[in-house]
Amino acid sequence: MTGPFRIDAALRLTALIFALLAAEAGSSNTADAQPGDFARSLAAEVGVVGDMGEPNYGPGFAESVKCRVRPQDEVWVISSRHLGWPACEEDTPALKYWRWDCGVKNWRKHDAAMFKASESAVVATVVYIHGNRVDSWKAVDLGWYSYDAIVRSGQYDRPVRYVIYSWPSTRIRGTQLNDLRCKADRTNAEAYYVARVLSATREDVPVCLIGFSYGARIISGGLHVAAGGEVCGNALPTSAPRRGNIRSVLMAGALHNYWMHPGCFHGQALQSTDRMLILANSCDKVLRRYHWLFRGQRPKALGTTGLSWYDDTGRVKEFDCCCCVGKTHDSLTYLNSPQLVELTRQYALWVEAE
Numbered sequence: 001m002t003g004p005f006r007i008d009a010a011l012r013l014t015a016l017i018f019a020l021l022a023a024e025a026g027s028s029n030t031a032d033a034q035p036g037d038f039a040r041s042l043a044a045e046v047g048v049v050g051d052m053g054e055p056n057y058g059p060g061f062a063e064s065v066k067c068r069v070r071p072q073d074e075v076w077v078i079s080s081r082h083l084g085w086p087a088c089e090e091d092t093p094a095l096k097y098w099r100w101d102c103g104v105k106n107w108r109k110h111d112a113a114m115f116k117a118s119e120s121a122v123v124a125t126v127v128y129i130h131g132n133r134v135d136s137w138k139a140v141d142l143g144w145y146s147y148d149a150i151v152r153s154g155q156y157d158r159p160v161r162y163v164i165y166s167w168p169s170t171r172i173r174g175t176q177l178n179d180l181r182c183k184a185d186r187t188n189a190e191a192y193y194v195a196r197v198l199s200a201t202r203e204d205v206p207v208c209l210i211g212f213s214y215g216a217r218i219i220s221g222g223l224h225v226a227a228g229g230e231v232c233g234n235a236l237p238t239s240a241p242r243r244g245n246i247r248s249v250l251m252a253g254a255l256h257n258y259w260m261h262p263g264c265f266h267g268q269a270l271q272s273t274d275r276m277l278i279l280a281n282s283c284d285k286v287l288r289r290y291h292w293l294f295r296g297q298r299p300k301a302l303g304t305t306g307l308s309w310y311d312d313t314g315r316v317k318e319f320d321c322c323c324c325v326g327k328t329h330d331s332l333t334y335l336n337s338p339q340l341v342e343l344t345r346q347y348a349l350w351v352e353a354e
Helices: 002-022 042-046 061-065 112-117 136-152 176-199 214-226 287-293 331-335 338-348
Strands: 074-079 096-101 106-110 124-129 160-166 207-212 246-251 273-280 316-320
Touching: 074 136, 096 112, 124 136, 124 176, 124 214, 136 160, 136 331, 136 338, 176 214, 176 287, 207 214, 207 338, 214 246, 246 338, 273 338, 331 338
Parallel strands: 074 160, 124 160, 124 207, 207 246, 246 273, 273 316
Antiparallel strands: 074 096, 096 106
16 A cells, blocks of 8 residues: 555655756746847747846846945846857857946946957956746846855955856746756757857956856856867857866756766866866755656766866865755855855955965
């Protein structure tokens, strides 16, 4: 008599884990998202209505931020929510750009040329990439929260160009498993888009990428493509500049723990790396079941184990966050930890840790 009960319990547990892994920080509400003007995106293809990338925020949020941007900083949004899969023959993917204007307390639309013109060798460019099931307004909310925690609340005066990278991770129709697998596939396209942004940035501009969960997966793939690799057939043109001095912070990375090993799926990622901080969590009750997403495989997530091999280059630092964040899989628990934020801040602002 215990057989059916065990099966039912297993099914309910599976559904719970998929629901947790699909969520970054709470539930999403597509009704609050503002639609864009381009319907060729993956989100449109698989059933998301609206949420095509205009930067937006929850009701009353603009009043709470007003001008929380430090005088020496800029805050930008780069969005790929309106884009489909990358077409490698195109010279530049048509990402959308906005910059926060403290004067009007709103976003002003710009383009890639304006973003390029804003770069500087004395200004650190920090890119925050969210995880799964994050609507456009929540992406902005999380971006502001991370800016406050990492930059504005810190003791360092270095000017920062803070970029909130918004990708189409709104929940799609169908099962939890379908959502997770579709978003995992989408991270390959996002890796290519991020690599294009990196390639277009001058090498003397200090850059740090910060990503949570699937955001960390995008960063790993983006570093790999930026170094000359390819992901699912997408690669930079041979004439595109290569960068080898990018810093990154991977929080609870939802990617295989061996992918960045030379010869593997993201095997050239460390070639683009100046320093990398891997914030893993051996207690993460969601990522410990990462292998449930794959048929016939049992991969372990980078976000629970760290790298599957010993890296002797001295460029990678790994830290087990179990004592800081517990069993949760939530970006806010990382951003609310003073110890983890200080570690992240040192990488983001290119501070040489003692």
